[in-house]
Amino acid sequence: MKKKKLAGVFLSLSLVAGALAGCNGDSKTSSSGGGSSDSGDTIKIGANLELSGGTASFGQSAADGLKLAIDEINKEGINGKKLEIVKVDNKSDAAEATSGSIKLVSQDKVVAVVGSATSTNTLAQVQVAQDNKVPLLTPTATNPDITNKAGKLNDYVFRTCFIDPFQGTVAANFASDEIGAKTAAIYVDSASDYSKGLAAAFKEAFTAKGGKIVAEEAYVTKDTDFRSTLTRIKSAKPEFVFLPGYYEEVGLILKQAREDGIDLPFMGGDGWDSPKVVEIAGAEALKNTYITNHYSPEDEDAKIQDFVAAFKKEYNKTPDAFAALGYDTGYYLADAIKRSGDASPEKIRQALEEVKDLQLVSGTLNLDENHDPIKSATILEYVDGKQTFKTKINP
Amino acid sequence: MELIQQLVNGISLGSIYALIALGYTMVYGIVKLINFAHGDVFMVGSFVGFYAITVMDLSFISALLISMFTCAIFGVLIERIAYKPLRNATRIAALITAIGVSLLIENGLIYIRGAQPEAYPNNVLPMDKLDIFGVSISSQSILILSVSIILMIILQFVVHKTKIGKAMRAVSFDSEAAKLMGINVNNTISATFAIGSALAGAAGVIFGIYYIKIEPLMGVLPGLKAFVAAVLGGIGIIPGAMVGGLLLGVIEALVSAAGYSLWRDGVAFIVLILILIFLPQGLFGKNKREKV
């Protein structure tokens, strides 16, 4: 009697799984009938971005920039074909990013994936790209491990932005040379590879300049109360605070720091770059704060101004660095697809690798042997809640 | 000085926990249900306050009242629609429903307005800093604490001096007997939900003003921690929830002050488990033995 139950269990298991297999078959035929990427007149590229969740502001900006670029490119087409973006929302979650990439590569058969805006979610896709031999091109993930982990090059992975050590070093030099700080505190988001990468580079460069790190504190993404830790930082009496986090927490930290009477200069990286930081912290709290960034919409370079104008026309807002890099990623990829000839993932990979002096909004793109771009960084200062162009630093 | 500053930080945080915990403790006291959705009522209150201030251009006090009123109605609706049909169901079924309601509110709001955060305007309340011997206390911290204490006193008054309060205590003690004595149990339970939810709404607005950033999932963790606070103070006991909330806030601040800020959320749950094991009736509770 009882054994029969087991029979029932397995019977049902096989039935449902059989039904699944059946519906697999269906959607498989429909998808292969619907259009494969190399035939027909569209080339499918995937975009696995943070369209919702904690870092949605970055992903959405990058997606806007990317879409603008693809729309412009499609006016002329590439080798007589048009590009089509297949979007996946990874909800700012690493596991979703992995399964999203698997879906893009195996289900939608894209020729390349535009990877996530943040380092953690991009790292989650690296292995998928390597295993399936499909190029992964991230617009804004700055962690060095993405392209080169422990001396081993991920040959299918590329990026459009500079990497963390460069940003951290620029910030450290700025702190000691321009601000004249001798001591600094670091307040890092321990949930983010990006934040830790910047902090490590800052620490190394700042100590090399003869500075001293007097406090190293950490928080995790989604925290809301930082006062206790800020009080600790205050009592360590630094002259400068390096805060390489993302906008949501940075806004709160700055506000709470100013309320607790910490009037020190704060500096961070491109993770601050979102209008939300101004909304949350308020213009007053942003006084005396600086960031390193990929570009500034106020830069008078003609290419930048053309892009800013086109973006404003389309979306009615000023593009941030994520939008600029998303836009650049579109052009970088289109350029590679054009040079690849047959638009196969392998040829695109090769073309991405062979890029030379490509003129983009965020500077001239060349790759080093680690697939990392060699580009300039911009330092911005917040004045009355607006980013103002301070200097541009070349590598 | 640093220690005193940290205590101030902790009390501000604890006052918010306390306000949410008051609602938890009342609802649990009367229907023996962990109302998981309570944290989300807090979140809804925060959003109502936000829209009242930004869209309707209202002052702090009117936003607070609107938020409390809306949450009271919202709480009653939740109770009538989701919990009432389950009065005689098992505890597990009720708890699962509460989880379901919580998920529904969160994701319903995300569906309507997206998951992006919203920022309270900075100028709702004048922002003054009091510097006392190097300890800076913001006027907002004082406001939070005083609002919590005032609300608790009103609540204590309602529960102990009014007719509806008497009915609540009767239902909480023995709902069958209360029914026999002519008390309308359904209305009493609804009233409890209304009051608890109104307090959560008030906490939501205060949270928004103090911490600026609000988002659809903001209620989850404070909700859980408020439950810890309620258990800590002895569930069903109003002053207990207040003390439990403040205590939890201070414990968290001290953990951060010691440099273990990453362990802060863990500590709240460790406190919970220790309390449950060694002092399940809480700090203020009476020990009750289960009878066969």
Place this chain on the structure above:
Amino acid sequence: MTTLKNSKGFWLSIVLALIFFGIMQFSISSGMLNPFYINTLMFIGINIMLATSLHLIIGITGQFSIGHAGFLAVGAYASAVMTMKLELPFIIAILAGGIIAAAAGMVIGIPSLRLKGDYLAIATLGFGEIVRIVLLNIEYVGGASGMQVSHLTTWPWVFACVMITVIVIRNFTNSTHGRACISVREDETAADAMGINTTYYKVAAFVIGAFFAGVAGSLYAHNFYIIQPSNFGFLKSFDILIFVVLGGLGSLSGSVLAAILLTIVTTFLQDYPETRMIIYSLVLILMMIFRPQGLMGTREISTLFTHKKTKGGKKDGSHNTVA
């Protein structure tokens, strides 16, 4: 116990399962199934293991635990450390994941002796969060940014583990021990009075349930390339809880069915996460109001065919009512 008829049914089901395995294995190796479907298939397997292991704790023993993601996390990290840091073979990693999670099950099982109902629920939820926060703070396993794990989980592994899990849990339930667990669920005081060592059975349920959740964690870790503490928050616990509740508290086949159905639904709703969660939550609420016993109640699939009630007893949990 083993009349000819019964063993026939048992062997029939094994054969059916093996045929199913063969078909899938053939489709995979011949390339008929693309990686997306293979991934879904393996995810279904992992979810079945999670659902059945929680079913043992909640459905059979009546211990309301909502920290199951904690065991999953322990298993995932333990196994990942074995393969990635110590470079041990996958089979050892799977076992280690299970055993270490079982140890965690014992740790949480012991407090459960003193707690019941809501308090136990909230304590297990706290336990799940503590696991997550501890992992967050261990630099050795990558802290908050997580650990990259190589892809070792394959269909035969998943299939074998699912089979073992389902068979063990089923046989445990139908043994003397299982009946003792059910008596704890129905009325702990009465069970105690009848001379059943309730403490022992409660801990046993936690340990066995945690073991299989840990094994599922090993497969999970080696299927998703990266594991992060944030993957194992209490929302994950709720997901597993939903499988068990939807399937029917106390029904093994119900848990299995619900795990399969909901994983498929989730996969197809992947692009609409909010809609998925709204559907989930509505289903939970409506289910509790109109059909609190779940899809299957305490029945198993086979009873649908025989029209015989095999098991007496009430649905679940304590008899305390709300209000």
